[in-house]
Amino acid sequence: MDKIIVRGGRQLNGTVRAEGAKNAVLPVIAASIIASEGKSVLHDVPPLADVYTINEVIRHMNADVNMKNRSVTIDASNQLTTEAPIEYVRKMRASVLVLGPLLARYGHAKVALPGGCAIGSRPLDQHLKGFEAMGAEVTVGNGSIEAHVNGRLQGAKIYLDVPSVGATENIIMAAALAEGRTVLENCAKEPEIVDLANFLNKMGARIVGAGTETIRIDGVDKLYGATHTIIPDRVEAGTFMVAAAISGGNVLVQGAMHEHLRSVISKMEEMGVTIEEEEDGLRVIGPKQLKATDIKTMPHPGFPTDMQSQMMALMLSATGTSVITETVFENRFMHVEEFRRMNAKMKIEGRSVIVEGPSALQGAEVQATDLRAGAALILAGLVAEGYTRVTELKHLDRGYVDFTEKLAQLGADIERVNEEESYVEESEPSESVSTL
Numbered sequence: 487m488d489k490i491i492v493r494g495g496r497q498l499n500g501t502v503r504a505e506g507a508k509n510a511v512l513p514v515i516a517a518s519i520i521a522s523e524g525k526s527v528l529h530d531v532p533p534l535a536d537v538y539t540i541n542e543v544i545r546h547m548n549a550d551v552n553m554k555n556r557s558v559t560i561d562a563s564n565q566l567t568t569e570a571p572i573e574y575v576r577k578m579r580a581s582v583l584v585l586g587p588l589l590a591r592y593g594h595a596k597v598a599l600p601g602g603c604a605i606g607s608r609p610l611d612q613h614l615k616g617f618e619a620m621g622a623e624v625t626v627g628n629g630s631i632e633a634h635v636n637g638r639l640q641g642a643k644i645y646l647d648v649p650s651v652g653a654t655e656n657i658i659m660a661a662a663l664a665e666g667r668t669v670l671e672n673c674a675k676e677p678e679i680v681d682l683a684n685f686l687n688k689m690g691a692r693i694v695g696a697g698t699e700t701i702r703i704d705g706v707d708k709l710y711g712a713t714h715t716i717i718p719d720r721v722e723a724g725t726f727m728v729a730a731a732i733s734g735g736n737v738l739v740q741g742a743m744h745e746h747l748r749s750v751i752s753k754m755e756e757m758g759v760t761i762e763e764e765e766d767g768l769r770v771i772g773p774k775q776l777k778a779t780d781i782k783t784m785p786h787p788g789f790p791t792d793m794q795s796q797m798m799a800l801m802l803s804a805t806g807t808s809v810i811t812e813t814v815f816e817n818r819f820m821h822v823e824e825f826r827r828m829n830a831k832m833k834i835e836g837r838s839v840i841v842e843g844p845s846a847l848q849g850a851e852v853q854a855t856d857l858r859a860g861a862a863l864i865l866a867g868l869v870a871e872g873y874t875r876v877t878e879l880k881h882l883d884r885g886y887v888d889f890t891e892k893l894a895q896l897g898a899d900i901e902r903v904n905e906e907e908s909y910v911e912e913s914e915p916s917e918s919v920s921t922l
């Protein structure tokens with residue numbers, strides 16, 4: 487089992503590039519199986535564990551998938567099977583995104599129920615409500631969800647009770663091949679929804695309004711493979727922005743898009759961080775002294791829940807009391823206990839965490855409780871005294887490519903070792919840093 491060992495105290499400087507977005511590429515790969523003719527070619531695909539998982543899911547359904555460097559070619563023109571194998575759904579909830587495409591193309595889809603996870607219960611009722619409104623019969627039982635429709639799905643008017651990202655994606659994919667018009671209201675407005683709609687439109691779909699709260703989809707008879715470049719990962723970019731700020735450094739994050747990161751930029755600026763827009767990204771300059779602030783997570787364009795734990799790490803270094811309130815997921819504070827091992831002064835009150843800063847952070851052995859928590863603990867380790875050892879890296883690997891190497895290139899004292907090597911490291915920490 488791997489471990490990341492980071493020693494605090496180094497200032498980060500230089501340039502780092504954001505990869506293609508995990509949360510954009512997963513629905514785009516799922517959408518590629520709607521094409522009954524032609525190949526899809528996707529560029530800027532990050533080599534992440536989640537990408538390998540979704541590739542395996544559609545490969546098991548009989549699609550041809552080839553990943554080379556950061557490009558993926560998908561040919562789904564074969565007859566596909568309409569069931570997602572349970573082992574992949576267990577690994578990654580986003581596997582449920584094949585439901586919409588399969589149901590639209592074949593009138594049948596079955597996936598295992600993904601269940602709850604480390605950040606909350608994450609129900610799928612809004613996805614299912616959308617399919618039912620389009621005429622599908624949905625049954626949930628024996629650990630799986632099965633949807634079936636005789637003939638084609640029918641366009642419908644659907645109002646989401648919550649602006650769910652996954653439900654919006656599943657419904658627009660299903661509606662793209664439905665008969666007639668679907669109007670989806672109170673939908674998610676995340677940039678990844680816009681990227682998915684752009685890809686589907688290149689495949690021949692007729693979708694307008696993505697990025698607003700009402701999306702209109704006029705169903706077509708057939709969709710074709712298309713070529714598409716995935717948008718940059720705003721959460722990975724935001725994580726490196728925090729790394730620059732927390733270490734008092736100066737880092738250009740290439741690919742970081744101002745319009746996708748407005749809420750994060752505004753909060754970091756309130757904390758005293760300087761952020762300058764450059765031609766190819768955002769330059770982030772950490773202040774001598776960070777100031778406390780309050781944050782409430784919300785659906786886009788509000789502050790993203792996927793940046794909550796990283797901002798908590800930043801708050802630990804700020805002077806004063808900060809309050810962070812999580813409104814999207816009911817159980818996304820597992821990292822608080824891990825931060826406490828590092829001598830963080832913080833307490834949970836209902837859906838809020840009160841952070842007393844600045845905390846004199848000390849290195850400790852901590853666990854990545856989810857992928858963003860893993861990144862956040864490493865960020866805290868950048869400024870902690872001594873060595874921080876982060877385990878359970880399978881979570882981190884779902885969402886970050888070469889995280890250790892990228893931080894090392896910026897000047898962090900960090901390395902990734904396997905358990906046996908780390909035993910030696912613990913008695914005699916190495917001074918060297920790993921490079922790309």
Ligand SMILES: CC(=O)N[C@H]1[C@@H](OP(=O)(O)OP(=O)(O)OC[C@H]2O[C@@H](n3ccc(=O)[nH]c3=O)[C@H](O)[C@@H]2O)O[C@H](CO)[C@@H](O)[C@@H]1O
Nearest residue numbers: 509580608609610611612613648650651652653792814815
């Ligand atoms: C692969 C991917 O893109 N993952 C992102 C996606 O997850 P995901 O698509 O799973 O998140 P949702 O937007 O669906 O969830 C948001 C909220 O809606 C609730 N809900 C959702 C669906 C439903 O049918 N019923 C319901 O009540 C959830 O419990 C949660 O409280 O958006 C989240 C919120 O920005 C991000 O944290 C995840 O990184």
Ligand SMILES: C=C(OP(=O)(O)O)C(=O)O
Nearest residue numbers: 509579580792857858885
């Ligand atoms: C929660 C996340 O992802 P997922 O929905 O894939 O679990 C995330 O990216 O922070």
